[in-house]
Amino acid sequence: MEAQDLNKPTNDGAGLNSDNQAENTPASNTPENEVPTPTESSTPEAAATDEPATETPQEEAIKLEPVDHIMLTKEELVKRLKSVLKDFPVEKIKEEVEAIKSAFYKKHAAEVEDLKRKFIESGEQEENFEAPADTFEVELKAYLKEFKERKAEFNKRLEEEKATNLQAKLDVIEGIKELINGQESLNETFQHFRELQEKWRNIGTIPQNRVHDLWETYNHTIENFYSYIKINKELRDLDLKKNREAKIELCEKAEKLLLEPTIVKAFKTLQKYHEQWREIGPVPREEKEEIWARFKEATSKINKRHQEYFEGLKDQLQKNLDAKTELCEKAEALSALELHSPKDWEAKSKELIELQTIWKTIGFAPKKDNNRIYERFRTACDSFFNNKRQFFKSYKSEQTENLQLKTELCIQAENMKDSTDWKRTTDEFVRIQKKWKEIGPVPRKQSDAIWKRFRTACDAFFDHKKKFFSKKDESQEENLKLKEALIEEVKVFEPSDNAEDNFQKLQDYQHRWNEIGHVPIKDKDRVNQEFRNHINKYFDNLNLNEFEKNVEKFRNKIENYKTEHADDRLTQERNKIINKLKQLENDITVWENNIGFFAKSKKSDALVRDFQHKIETGRRNIKLLNKKLDMLEDMD
Numbered sequence: 001m002e003a004q005d006l007n008k009p010t011n012d013g014a015g016l017n018s019d020n021q022a023e024n025t026p027a028s029n030t031p032e033n034e035v036p037t038p039t040e041s042s043t044p045e046a047a048a049t050d051e052p053a054t055e056t057p058q059e060e061a062i063k064l065e066p067v068d069h070i071m072l073t074k075e076e077l078v079k080r081l082k083s084v085l086k087d088f089p090v091e092k093i094k095e096e097v098e099a100i101k102s103a104f105y106k107k108h109a110a111e112v113e114d115l116k117r118k119f120i121e122s123g124e125q126e127e128n129f130e131a132p133a134d135t136f137e138v139e140l141k142a143y144l145k146e147f148k149e150r151k152a153e154f155n156k157r158l159e160e161e162k163a164t165n166l167q168a169k170l171d172v173i174e175g176i177k178e179l180i181n182g183q184e185s186l187n188e189t190f191q192h193f194r195e196l197q198e199k200w201r202n203i204g205t206i207p208q209n210r211v212h213d214l215w216e217t218y219n220h221t222i223e224n225f226y227s228y229i230k231i232n233k234e235l236r237d238l239d240l241k242k243n244r245e246a247k248i249e250l251c252e253k254a255e256k257l258l259l260e261p262t263i264v265k266a267f268k269t270l271q272k273y274h275e276q277w278r279e280i281g282p283v284p285r286e287e288k289e290e291i292w293a294r295f296k297e298a299t300s301k302i303n304k305r306h307q308e309y310f311e312g313l314k315d316q317l318q319k320n321l322d323a324k325t326e327l328c329e330k331a332e333a334l335s336a337l338e339l340h341s342p343k344d345w346e347a348k349s350k351e352l353i354e355l356q357t358i359w360k361t362i363g364f365a366p367k368k369d370n371n372r373i374y375e376r377f378r379t380a381c382d383s384f385f386n387n388k389r390q391f392f393k394s395y396k397s398e399q400t401e402n403l404q405l406k407t408e409l410c411i412q413a414e415n416m417k418d419s420t421d422w423k424r425t426t427d428e429f430v431r432i433q434k435k436w437k438e439i440g441p442v443p444r445k446q447s448d449a450i451w452k453r454f455r456t457a458c459d460a461f462f463d464h465k466k467k468f469f470s471k472k473d474e475s476q477e478e479n480l481k482l483k484e485a486l487i488e489e490v491k492v493f494e495p496s497d498n499a500e501d502n503f504q505k506l507q508d509y510q511h512r513w514n515e516i517g518h519v520p521i522k523d524k525d526r527v528n529q530e531f532r533n534h535i536n537k538y539f540d541n542l543n544l545n546e547f548e549k550n551v552e553k554f555r556n557k558i559e560n561y562k563t564e565h566a567d568d569r570l571t572q573e574r575n576k577i578i579n580k581l582k583q584l585e586n587d588i589t590v591w592e593n594n595i596g597f598f599a600k601s602k603k604s605d606a607l608v609r610d611f612q613h614k615i616e617t618g619r620r621n622i623k624l625l626n627k628k629l630d631m632l633e634d635m636d
Contacts, residue, residue: 064084064092064093064096069099069100069102069103070103070360073107074104074107074108074134074137074140075136077104077136077140078104078136078139078143081097081100081140081143081147084096084097084100085143085146085147085150090150090151091151093147094151097144097147101140101144104136104140108137112131115129115131116129116131120389120392120393121396121444122445123443123445126389161204161205162204162205162206162207163206163207165203165206166207166210166214168203169200169203169214169218170214172199172200172203172218173217173218173221175192175196176193176196176221176225177224179192179196180224180225193225200218200279201279215278239281240281240282240283240284243282243283244283244284244287244291246280247277247280247283247291247295248291248294250273250276250277250280250295251291251294253273254270254273254295254298254299255298257269257270257298258298258301258305263305263306263309264306266302266305267303267306270302277295314366317363317364317365317366318365318366320362320363320364321366321369321373323362324359324362324365324373324374324377325373327377328373328376328377328380331355331377331380331381331384332380332383334348334351334355334384335380335381335383339391342392342441345391345392349384349385352384356381359377396443398440399440399443400442402439402440402442403442403443403446403450405439406436406439406442406450406454407450409432409435409436409454410450410454410457412428413429413432413454413457413458414453414457416428416429416457416461417457417458417460417461417464418460418461418464419461422468425461429458429461429462433458436454475517476517476518476519476520477520479516479517479518479519480519480520482516483513483519483527483531484527486509486512486513486531487530487534489509490509490531490534490538493509493538495538502538506535506538509535510535513531554628554631570632573632574629574632577625577628577632578629580621580625581622581625581626584621584622585622587618588615588618588619588622591614591618592615595612595615
């Protein structure tokens with residue numbers, strides 16, 4: 001009990017004196033309780049609230065274990081939401097529910113976008129796409145609805161409770177007023193007064209818009225009570241002592257908050273201590289300033305830490321904004337690229353997805369910039385993927401044309417696969433294979449099938465060819481041995497005195513040579529040249545005129561071409577002879593004209609004889625060339 005001198009009309013304990021009046025008034029109305037706090041513009045943590053600033057032991061006991069929601073599957077997110085609704089009070093899980101909802105719909109949106117992309121790439125029209133029903137989304141919506149209903153019910157109860165608390169505090173004020181007019185003894189009256197004060201402290205929060213007026217009324221009523229009741233000095237001193245002990249305890253608690261590692265938690269707890277400070281009555285006057293200075297010093301230090309924390313947070317938010325701005329610039333650069341192949345699009349898509357992954361690891365930007373920078377990044381991403389969709393729409397049309405071209409090549413390959421015209425068909429296969437490579441890609445669904453069809457036809461021909469020539473190689477080795485044996489036989493040939501008999505034997509060697517088949521290509525030129533050299537040497541020694549020797553040598557040469565199936569070389573030889581014939585005929589015409597010109601001159605006999613010799617030689621050569629041409633014609 002506080003005591004007051006009944007003969008001295010002082011208000012030390014009643015709160016009427018200017019020095020002590022602040023003891024029973026809210027902190028906002030007294031210098032002792034003016035605690036500097038960050039403004040609302042500097043940090044959202046400074047916003048006023050009716051709810052307790054710190055967690056009670058019971059609240060800490062039900063605290064959720066943190067998880068990385070983005071790492072959970074949709075099924076796991078739904079199960080977690082169900083568990084949270086079941087095991088935790090609805091007023092404590094708002095942030096968790098929002099986090100689960102955000103993570104779920106990010107995954108859901110990504111899955112729908114992927115399904116749409118595959119739907120479009122499969123050849124369907126984008127407007128025909130319809131996302132399939134998601135059972136997990138149905139469950140999630142049901143639990144979100146339950147949460148919303150329970151939250152609404154809780155808010156309703158909270159408002160009702162605040163209204164009840166308001167009425168209860170108004171009843172306490174009325175109770176104090178009634179004590180003033182009561183007929184009880186002083187001790188009983190003061191005891192009832194303390195009971196009403198305790199009741200006041202135990203009443204919960206009230207509507208925020210009534211807090212200030214209610215405190216004004218409450219303090220005014222207490223002042224009136226102290227003015228009316230002449231508390232004796234003994235009771236007053238006891239009351240001041242209790243108040244002193246309570247405020248020193250609050251000073252100690254505030255000082256311990258300086259060691260609290262969580263700055264925001266320390267700040268919120270301090271607000272609760274200030275609420276308690278306001279509700280504690282006055283202390284002895286001689287200690288009032290000292291106790292308040294102690295509490296104020298701890299308050300100032302905590303507020304300074306809190307202010308520095310949010311200033312550092314501002315710096316971090318600005319760094320986050322700078323990092324996100326850089327990501328926006330990179331995303332915009334990607335969206336501005338002109339890409340011309342699916343490979344390029346896929347590579348750049350991976351780069352953009354990597355930027356999106358990095359974006360998720362960066363924290364919030366300043367509040368005024370957060371939505372703007374997010375819209376900028378999302379716009380760049382949307383632009384990139386819209387361009388990608390447009391590319392693949394036109395790319396699909398081009399792929400369809402490519403499929404038609406490759407189908408035509410398949411038909412050509414299938415028509416040639418059984419051919420035995422090895423050289424011509426091989427050249428044609430090489431040509432269409434080169435053309436195949438020049439044609440662009442086809443729709444993915446047909447890619448493997450059309451390639452398998454083309455390759456099957458190509459492989460069929462080349463396998464057939466390989467088998468043919470593997471058998472042919474064996475016979476060629478045997479032919480080589482036969483031709484080398486024939487060369488040895490020609491080497492030891494000894495001509496007789498009978499030129500006609502020698503000529504017949506040489507022709508017989510040629511026929512035998514021509515009847516032997518192909519030899520390995522690496523030995524062909526060697527053995528042919530060696531055989532011709534020996535045969536031609538014998539022909540040169542025969543008593544044949546030059547015309548006959550040239551005819552027989554040519555016959556030997558083209559017989560080798562025929563044996564080798566060298567049609568191209570025979571054609572080249574025919575064209576060569578025809579060109580020589582034309583040239584000789586032109587030359588003879590010129591020479592004959594020149595003779596006519598020089599014949600008119602008496603001093604040109606030598607020139608005329610020279611031209612006549614050229615004309616005779618040219619006509620002999622024409623005869624030889626015509627003979628060779630006839631031989632080629634006979635071979636056809």
